[in-house]
Amino acid sequence: MIWVDTIVQGIMLGGLYALFATGLSLIFGIMRLVNLAHGDFMVLGAFAVLVGVEALGLGIIASAILAGGFMFVVGYVLQHLLLNRTLGEDLLPPLLVTFGLSIIIQNGLLEGFSADTRRLKAGGFEEVSVQLGSVSIGAMPLLTFFSAVVVILLLNWLFYKTETGRAFRATSDDPITAQLMGIDNNRIFSLAMALAMVVVAIAGLFLGARATFDPLIGPSRLIFAFEAVIIGGLGSLWGTLAGGVILGLAQAIGAQINPEWQTLAGHIVFLAVLIVRPRGLFPRMTG
Amino acid sequence: MALLSTNGLTAFYGDFQALYGITSEIGEGETVAIIGANGAGKTTYLSALAGLRTADKSMIEFDGAPIGGEKPARILSLGIAMVPEGRRLFPSLSVEENLLVGNYGRKAKGPWSLEAVYRLFPILRERRRQSSHSLSGGQQQMVAVGRALMSNPRLLLCDEISLGLSPAVVKDIYAAIASIRASGASVIVVEQNINQALDVADRIYCLLEGRVTLEGSPAGLGAGRIRSAYFGG
Numbered sequence: 037m038i039w040v041d042t043i044v045q046g047i048m049l050g051g052l053y054a055l056f057a058t059g060l061s062l063i064f065g066i067m068r069l070v071n072l073a074h075g076d077f078m079v080l081g082a083f084a085v086l087v088g089v090e091a092l093g094l095g096i097i098a099s100a101i102l103a104g105g106f107m108f109v110v111g112y113v114l115q116h117l118l119l120n121r122t123l124g125e126d127l128l129p130p131l132l133v134t135f136g137l138s139i140i141i142q143n144g145l146l147e148g149f150s151a152d153t154r155r156l157k158a159g160g161f162e163e164v165s166v167q168l169g170s171v172s173i174g175a176m177p178l179l180t181f182f183s184a185v186v187v188i189l190l191l192n193w194l195f196y197k198t199e200t201g202r203a204f205r206a207t208s209d210d211p212i213t214a215q216l217m218g219i220d221n222n223r224i225f226s227l228a229m230a231l232a233m234v235v236v237a238i239a240g241l242f243l244g245a246r247a248t249f250d251p252l253i254g255p256s257r258l259i260f261a262f263e264a265v266i267i268g269g270l271g272s273l274w275g276t277l278a279g280g281v282i283l284g285l286a287q288a289i290g291a292q293i294n295p296e297w298q299t300l301a302g303h304i305v306f307l308a309v310l311i312v313r314p315r316g317l318f319p320r321m322t323g
Numbered sequence: 324m325a326l327l328s329t330n331g332l333t334a335f336y337g338d339f340q341a342l343y344g345i346t347s348e349i350g351e352g353e354t355v356a357i358i359g360a361n362g363a364g365k366t367t368y369l370s371a372l373a374g375l376r377t378a379d380k381s382m383i384e385f386d387g388a389p390i391g392g393e394k395p396a397r398i399l400s401l402g403i404a405m406v407p408e409g410r411r412l413f414p415s416l417s418v419e420e421n422l423l424v425g426n427y428g429r430k431a432k433g434p435w436s437l438e439a440v441y442r443l444f445p446i447l448r449e450r451r452r453q454s455s456h457s458l459s460g461g462q463q464q465m466v467a468v469g470r471a472l473m474s475n476p477r478l479l480l481c482d483e484i485s486l487g488l489s490p491a492v493v494k495d496i497y498a499a500i501a502s503i504r505a506s507g508a509s510v511i512v513v514e515q516n517i518n519q520a521l522d523v524a525d526r527i528y529c530l531l532e533g534r535v536t537l538e539g540s541p542a543g544l545g546a547g548r549i550r551s552a553y554f555g556g
Contacts, residue, residue: 199427206413206424213411216373218399218428218474 037170042292043285044171050264050284051181052246054277055239056257057264058187059232061276064265066208066228067123069130073138075258077233080141081107081240082249083149085156096158096245104237111233115226123225138254145251156244180242184280187235188273194231204228263306269316278318282309324387326351326509327372327403327478332382332391334364334371341367343533349478354500354510356524358517358553363530365513366408369480372511373405374398385478399428402477406484408513410467412455419451421466425473433475434506440469443499461492468499479503481512485519497523517553531555 060074071077084106088099114137122129164175195201207214207224215221243249243257260283268279283302290301309317325348332345341364349355357365370376372383374395383391385401404425412421422440441448444465450458455466464484471479481500485493493516500523504510514520520527521541529537529552537544537552 199423202416202420202424203427205415205420206427209413209415210411212375213407213413214424215395216375216399216405216407217424217470218396219424220394220396 038292041171042288044168044173045177046285046288047281048173048177048181048284049288050277050281051177051184052239052242052280053260053264053283054184054280055180055187055235055242056261057268057276057280058184058191058273059235059239060258060261061265061268061270061273062191062232062235063229065271066204067225068127069119069123070127070134072131072134072258073141073254074134074236074261075254075256076138076141076145077107077110077236077254078240078243078257079145079249079251079254080110081233081237082154082156082244083145083240083251084237085241085244086149086154089156096156096241100237100241103240104234107233107237107240108230111236112226112230115229116222119229120222120225142251142254149251151250151252153248153250154244155248156241158245162245176242176246180246183238183242184277187238188277191231191235191273200227260302263302266316267306267309269313269319272318275316275318279316282317325349325384326353327383327385329368329372329383330381332368332371332378334367334376334378336364336367336376341533342371345528345530345533345535347528347535347538349509349511351477352504352507352509353525354504354512354523356520356527357511357513357530358515358520358527358549359530360553360555361515362532364533365530366482367533368530369405369482369511369513372398372403372480396428399474399476402429402431402474403480404429404471404474404476404478405480406464406467406471406482408482408486410463412463412466412470414454414456416455417452418447418455418458418466421455422447422469422473425470426475429474429476431475435472435475437473440472443472443502444469461488461495464488464492464496465499468496468503472503476508478509478511481510483513483515485514485516493519517549521549529553 056078060071063069063071081103084103085099088094088102089096119130122133162176165172166175166178195204203219203224207219207221211221264279264283265276267282268275282305286305287298287302291298328348329345332342334342345368357368359365367376371378374393378391380389380391390398422437446462447465447469455463484496497519500510512520512523524541526540528535529549537548
């Protein structure tokens with residue numbers, strides 16, 4: 037019975053990793069930009085929610101919506117003014133610039149919020165659990181997983197059913213020909229980053245509500261996001277969810293065998309996938 | 324008055340200067356062919372018109388306004404659409420989505436719609452859910468032409484649309500060009516296939532090493548002069 041419980045917890049944890057990874061996957065998929073500051077943006081999102089709760093006295097849901105709007109603007113402006121200038125044939129400039137952003141965000145947050153560990157309080161929701169047969173699932177992990185699925189459903193709807201989504205995919209395929217269709221690449225990229233940052237704010241919300249956080253934890257969360265994206269295969273959001281679940285399962289099973297093995301087990305499964313399927317388990321079909 | 328004119332257009336292909344002062348014009352409803360050997364500057368000429376190459380503002384005029392060096396999205400919105408060389412379909416989009424992307428930047432009223440493109444190329448209606456790279460070369464070229472038509476352009480630029488296609492398919496594609504002309508649009512075709520170009524064009528410009536060596540109507544010029552201009556004899 038304990039194994040059923042472990043597997044369920046692992047899948048729920050995978051939902052969190054999928055949320056971490058979705059923004060990263062989205063940005064890489066559309067503009068081939070590897071955002072090394074992704075983890076720090078999630079922490080920034082968590083602090084944005086915290087400001088709403090503690091400084092403005094709002095409820096956690098209102099704070100999260102506000103944080104989502106804030107991150108949308110941050111993403112758009114950042115891409116428009118800075119990151120669009122780094123994009124090109126060479127993958128190195130965006131790597132260097134986002135690495136620098138990572139350091140700036142960490143130190144900015146340290147300056148503004150100190151190194152204290154924080155936690156987002158969800159008004160007792162953290163304590164609630166749902167009984168399914170003999171397995172008990174926390175309401176918060178369940179909500180996290182559910183959110184990941186909803187976010188991916190919405191993004192897929194946007195990509196495959198709307199005109200803006202078609203423009204995203206066309207630009208991702210061939211930016212020069214997309215321009216000939218009247219698509220302004222810079223605007224599309226800025227919009228994509230803004231959207232990704234809304235997902236990042238949602239990830240930040242759950243990051244802060246499920247565990248403690250401080251200004252410096254971004255990079256360690258970035259690793260989980262990377263692993264989920266690469267296990268799942270680049271360019272497919274459902275693959276990213278699957279990657280997150282596989283990573284969560286590996287960690288939960290590892291921790292069940294020996295509590296010290298949680299993170300290690302995740303890394304080992306990641307490396308194993310990289311050896312067996314270098315393009316991930318569900319890579320996007322290419323022409 | 325000409326719909327589009329170039330005034331001493333110069334442009335570069337990478338670091339090489341490909342055009343040395345091209346002066347040309349195309350009237351409303353007219354079809355013009357640009358012919359010339361490989362490396363004559365034909366594709367660079369079309370790319371400059373579409374906004375993919377830098378040019379001085381006054382070097383290109385469209386509908387009386389200078390547009391040289393404008394961004395491609397702006398040029399499309401004015402009514403110049405391009406069928407790029409090699410078709411350049413979007414591989415992750417279906418046939419229908421490829422067509423729909425064509426009117427992203429310009430939603431002008433006119434004869435062309437998804438329905439009208441399917442009437443022009445009925446095979447595409449059957450294939451509309453398929454991925455564009457599962458099509459034959461000729462069908463892909465139909466998608467590329469249809470995609471450019473979706474913006475209801477006033478001027479259609481066609482870059483080597485017969486390249487790599489069988490003669491029967493080329494005939495179909497050029498039959499479609501005839502319907503496009505009949506709908507009132509002006510067309511510039513760039514062709515290495517001289518016979519095809521002479522067949523379709525009201526007037527031709529022959530380019531050699533980035534300069535115009537001959538211009539006029541195919542009938543007026545005669546095959547001999549065209550051949551010697553083409554090869555630089």
